[in-house]
Amino acid sequence: MKTSSSSASKRILVTGGAGYIGSHVVKQLGEAGHALTVLDNLSTGRREAVLSGELVVGNVGDAAMLDTVLGQGKFDAVMHFAGSIVVPESVIDPIKYYANNTGNTLQLLGACVRHGVERFIFSSTAAVYGMADQAMVSEDDPLAPINPYGASKLMSERMIADVAAAHPLKYVILRYFNVAGAEAEGRLGQSGAGATHLIRVACQTALGMRPEMTIFGDDYATPDGTCIRDYIHVEDLARAHLEALSYLQRGGDSAVLNFGYGRGYSVREVIAAVKQASGVDFAVRTGKRRAGDPAQLIAANARIKAAFGWQLRGTSLDEITHSALAWEKRLLETA
Ligand SMILES: NC(=O)c1ccc[n+]([C@@H]2O[C@H](COP(=O)([O-])OP(=O)(O)OC[C@H]3O[C@@H](n4cnc5c(N)ncnc54)[C@H](O)[C@@H]3O)[C@@H](O)[C@H]2O)c1
CATH class of the missing domain: 3.40.50.720 (NAD(P)-binding Rossmann-like Domain)
Structure with missing residues (x-):
C-alpha cells in the first residue's frame, strides 16, 4: 500500500x-x-x-x-x-x-x-x-x-x-x-461495453466503430430542438x-x-464538437424522443462553489471532446 x-x-x-x-x-x-x-x-x-x-x-x-x-x-x-x-x-x-x-x-x-x-x-x-x-x-x-x-x-x-x-x-x-472526458495522460477513461453516453457514442461513430448515431428527438423546446445537458x-x-x-x-x-458547470450544450452542439475534434463528418440520423429525457438539465452550482470556496471555471466542451476522442482511439488501438 x-x-x-x-x-x-x-x-x-x-x-x-x-x-x-x-x-x-x-x-x-x-x-x-x-x-x-x-x-x-x-x-x-x-x-x-x-x-x-x-x-x-x-x-x-x-x-x-x-x-x-x-x-x-x-x-x-x-x-x-x-x-x-x-x-x-x-x-x-x-x-x-x-x-x-x-x-x-x-x-x-x-x-x-x-x-x-x-x-x-x-x-x-x-x-x-x-x-x-x-x-x-x-x-x-x-x-x-x-x-x-x-x-x-x-x-x-x-x-x-x-x-x-x-x-x-x-x-x-x-x-x-x-x-x-478522460485523463490527460491517456491512461484512464470510460471503458465499459455498450456505451450509451452521448459523447462516447459520438466519438465511437467518428472512429468508425458505429455506422451512424441517432439524435433522440429534435422537437424539444430548446434553440435547436435537441436536449441540453451540463x-x-x-x-x-x-x-x-x-x-x-x-x-x-x-x-x-x-x-x-x-x-455541474452551470452551462449547457445541445446534442447537436456536442456532435458538432466531436466532428470538429475528429475531422470526420460522420452520419447522424434523427429518431424519436426517448422516454424520460427532460429538455434541459443544467446544474445550479452556487452551493458547491460556496462550500468549497471554488471558482469552478469549467473545462471547455472542446477539451472534453478531444480528451474523450483520444481515449476512445487508444481503446480501439489496444483492443
Ligand atoms: N458516469 C456517469 O456519468 C455518472 C453520473 C452520475 C453518477 N454516477 C455515479 O458515479 C459512480 C461511478 O460511476 P462510473 O461511471 O465510474 O461507473 P463504473 O461502472 O465505471 O464504475 C463503477 C465501479 O464499481 C465497481 N462495482 C460495481 N458494483 C460493485 C460491488 N457490488 N462491489 C464492488 N465494486 C463494485 C465496478 O467494478 C466499477 O469499477 C456510480 O455510483 C454512479 O452511479 C456516474
Missing part, C-alpha cells in the same frame, strides 16, 4: 475505485499522498486503472469482508463510487439496481458505523431530479426520479442522511451532471472529491451538492 510522509495524509477506502470516475479520484488522491484501499469487484472496473493504493477485489455488500478491510485500522474517510449505472438496464432489471446501489450502500454504511468512520463521500446523480422543468436545477428542487437507477441513488442519499443523523458521521453527497470533465469531478474531503476535514457540515 502506498504511504506518504505528508502530515495531511489520510487513510481512505474507495469503493468502485477501478471504475471510470473512481479511478480518476484514486489517481488524484494518490498524488496528494493519501493512503488508499480500493475495494472493487471488477464487474465493470479494470485492475490496471487503479494507479494508487492497494486493490482488494470483493463485493461492497459483503459485510464480513468490509469488517476485515475497515478493521485494519482507523479510516479517515470512505468514498463510495461502486454501483451499477446503466439507466435502461435499471428499467429491465430493477432488482439488480436496488441490490447493488441501495442494498450494498446499506451494508457499507453499517460497516462504517461499526468501525467509527466519520466521513462519507457519495456519488449521486442528477437523475434524482427526474423530469426537471426549471432552467437550472438546484439542490432544493423536487426529487422525483423516473427510473430505478435514479430511485436507487436517491434511496441511498436518504439512508446516508438518516445514518448521519444518528451517528457521528458527516457526509458530502455529490450529484453529478453529465460526466465525460457536461463536466471527469478530472474536474475527481478534484471535487478531494475538495469534499478537505471540506469535511475542516469541519464542514454534511452537504448535498450539485456538481
